[in-house]
Amino acid sequence: MAARPIRLIQYGLGPIGAATAALIRRRNGAELVGAIDIDPEKVGRDVGEILGTAPSGIEVVDRLAALPAEARPDVAIHTTASYFPAFASQIEELLDAGLDIVSSSEELSFPWIANPEQARTLDERAKERGRTVLGTGVNPGFIMDALPLTLTALCQETTRIEVRRSIDASLRRGPFQRKIGAGMTVADFEQRMVEGRMGHVGLPESMHMLFRGLGHEMTASASEVRPLVAEAEIVTDHVKVAPGEVRGLEQVLRGSSTGLEIELRFIASLGADEDGDRILIDGVPSLDVSLSGTNGDLATAAILLNAVPLVVEAAPGLTTMATLPIVHAW
Amino acid sequence: MAARPIRLIQYGLGPIGAATAALIRRRNGAELVGAIDIDPEKVGRDVGEILGTAPSGIEVVDRLAALPAEARPDVAIHTTASYFPAFASQIEELLDAGLDIVSSSEELSFPWIANPEQARTLDERAKERGRTVLGTGVNPGFIMDALPLTLTALCQETTRIEVRRSIDASLRRGPFQRKIGAGMTVADFEQRMVEGRMGHVGLPESMHMLFRGLGHEMTASASEVRPLVAEAEIVTDHVKVAPGEVRGLEQVLRGSSTGLEIELRFIASLGADEDGDRILIDGVPSLDVSLSGTNGDLATAAILLNAVPLVVEAAPGLTTMATLPIVHAW
Numbered sequence: 001m002a003a004r005p006i007r008l009i010q011y012g013l014g015p016i017g018a019a020t021a022a023l024i025r026r027r028n029g030a031e032l033v034g035a036i037d038i039d040p041e042k043v044g045r046d047v048g049e050i051l052g053t054a055p056s057g058i059e060v061v062d063r064l065a066a067l068p069a070e071a072r073p074d075v076a077i078h079t080t081a082s083y084f085p086a087f088a089s090q091i092e093e094l095l096d097a098g099l100d101i102v103s104s105s106e107e108l109s110f111p112w113i114a115n116p117e118q119a120r121t122l123d124e125r126a127k128e129r130g131r132t133v134l135g136t137g138v139n140p141g142f143i144m145d146a147l148p149l150t151l152t153a154l155c156q157e158t159t160r161i162e163v164r165r166s167i168d169a170s171l172r173r174g175p176f177q178r179k180i181g182a183g184m185t186v187a188d189f190e191q192r193m194v195e196g197r198m199g200h201v202g203l204p205e206s207m208h209m210l211f212r213g214l215g216h217e218m219t220a221s222a223s224e225v226r227p228l229v230a231e232a233e234i235v236t237d238h239v240k241v242a243p244g245e246v247r248g249l250e251q252v253l254r255g256s257s258t259g260l261e262i263e264l265r266f267i268a269s270l271g272a273d274e275d276g277d278r279i280l281i282d283g284v285p286s287l288d289v290s291l292s293g294t295n296g297d298l299a300t301a302a303i304l305l306n307a308v309p310l311v312v313e314a315a316p317g318l319t320t321m322a323t324l325p326i327v328h329a330w
Numbered sequence: 331m332a333a334r335p336i337r338l339i340q341y342g343l344g345p346i347g348a349a350t351a352a353l354i355r356r357r358n359g360a361e362l363v364g365a366i367d368i369d370p371e372k373v374g375r376d377v378g379e380i381l382g383t384a385p386s387g388i389e390v391v392d393r394l395a396a397l398p399a400e401a402r403p404d405v406a407i408h409t410t411a412s413y414f415p416a417f418a419s420q421i422e423e424l425l426d427a428g429l430d431i432v433s434s435s436e437e438l439s440f441p442w443i444a445n446p447e448q449a450r451t452l453d454e455r456a457k458e459r460g461r462t463v464l465g466t467g468v469n470p471g472f473i474m475d476a477l478p479l480t481l482t483a484l485c486q487e488t489t490r491i492e493v494r495r496s497i498d499a500s501l502r503r504g505p506f507q508r509k510i511g512a513g514m515t516v517a518d519f520e521q522r523m524v525e526g527r528m529g530h531v532g533l534p535e536s537m538h539m540l541f542r543g544l545g546h547e548m549t550a551s552a553s554e555v556r557p558l559v560a561e562a563e564i565v566t567d568h569v570k571v572a573p574g575e576v577r578g579l580e581q582v583l584r585g586s587s588t589g590l591e592i593e594l595r596f597i598a599s600l601g602a603d604e605d606g607d608r609i610l611i612d613g614v615p616s617l618d619v620s621l622s623g624t625n626g627d628l629a630t631a632a633i634l635l636n637a638v639p640l641v642v643e644a645a646p647g648l649t650t651m652a653t654l655p656i657v658h659a660w
Contacts, residue, residue, distance in 0.1 A: 023486050026486075138484060142483060142484065146656065147480070149656055149658045150477070150480055150656050150657070150658060152636075152658045152659035153472060153632070153633050153636050153637075153656075153657040153658050153659070154468060154472065154623075154624055154629040154632055154633055155629070155632050155636075155659045156353050156356075156628055156631060156632040156635075156659075157659075158659045213656075213658055214658065214659055215660070281623075283659070284628055284632075285623045285624070285626060285628045285629055285632075286623050287621065287622070287623040287624065288621070288622045288623055289619065289620065289621045289622075290619065290620045291617065291618070291619045292617070292618045292619075293484075293611075293615045293616050293617040293618055294484055294615070294617065296615060298486055298614055298615045299484040299485070299615055301486060302483070302484055302485050302486040302614075302615075303483050303484055305486075306482075306483050306485075307483075321656075322655075322656060322658075323655050323656075324655060324656075325652075325653050325654060325655050326476060326479055326480050326483075326543075326651075326652060326653075326654075326656070327480070327483040328479045328480060328482045328483055328543055328544065328652075329482035329483070329485050329486075329487075329488045329544055329613075330545070
């Protein structure tokens, strides 16, 4: 870790980006030196105003090129979009500017199988520039991939991994509640699912990280998603759900290879019965691990910033949580 | 990871060493090429005989120099002794022979604070030889150190870590049951504790890995140990405990620094009420994690062998679980 503070820019000031920027400002050894967002309501304002904290002297700009010369950032924390077509050029631009990058983009968390060409292109660009790119987050990035992989350290044999993540979305931010379909009719939900515009992004990336990390090639997979329907009216700060409308969803991805089965189950709804994660590993020995407290933007902002010192030290290229040393509180 | 199998020797054929040797023989990509033990009852016998498996063609020898020339090992798995005075010369000898080393020696798991001079000496020797040394295991090495450290990836702030490991020793091997005092009188237990010859080894190492990993200097610590006494007779395959005699123990180590408290609690007894681990992290967010299935020699053998490919790839020197990439099933 550098003796001088690591100079960071926050690229994207949505709820996660804002939480991360606020955390950067509190963290010893880190300095927020710039903030980028395309939202005209944010551009030109002091970032402290947007975070609801003390003035920062940092004015939000609408693009990387508009950062003041004195910013001289080392690292970008990038929190804009989930899919390669939307974020790839942003990552390239950050690399060309000589920055290491920690991104919350779900497709970046383990892109080698689902988006191999895009992954190779970014990897080459990062190596040319001598910089490192990591996609991480709570999920994908930890609960359904890096953590189960870590737990298999205790196993002589691993034949099945099941991860079940249940989220009570009632207290989550509006975009999250809408992303899980809360307040939609079932017909709308199913239409938007067909269009691929809904639900949790990242189950395939988590699954690929597990299979590849354990030295397996996935040979078959199947996914399903179903809406969870409200029996009574549910009202949150962000949505209103009538009886019979959607209050959330359940997504399952199953994969198999010779000798290993993996099932990843993501459940998020308003008024959920459960809130927590369970990781079951069938093997020698078998393990049963339960977690609570992992739900929320606090943890996402934490893991993005906690990864920074390791990304600064890492070899150039596109890396993943499976190959970095242990990411931990900084 | 090398394309050809990694050639391993097993140094120490006690219960853990034997379990590890058996695992090496089953693992694709690994080859057992030698076995060392000082026990005259083992020396000269085929290692398969000692493991209760098929003949291996490998004869147990009593020292490193007695390995046949064709062994040409890459890595030693070392499972002999807990304390530096007993194991340091063995590690040096293995380094001088040009081997990477994964050891179960508890004091080696994070020796930088508790045994700084010995750690420096081994680190220098390993660097001179261009080889890597890792001390690991389930505990120390994972449950009370590397895993809690990994979990703090999700935390913006961490103010307290509590790990509680409860082991039902009824089904464990004899040396383990004796190590926790089972079958002793309370007076004997206390006498042997004073002499430092009993109990779990490794709580300080786990604690130092956590403080150091989180960037803290521990400024105060306190430990306590108490015998757990049998109310009724307990008989296992290895010991017999009369009412009023010791059936196990509870050890606690507490440490603090400015802003961080850590409590590590190890409970092992015959007829325990609990068998599992709990990790509580107070922070932003707070986490509550429970594990079961981590108790036993299966997991210890697993983590020793699972660490091998990473140790082969690691930079020379004395490394720890806090700085290696994720160890996972191989």
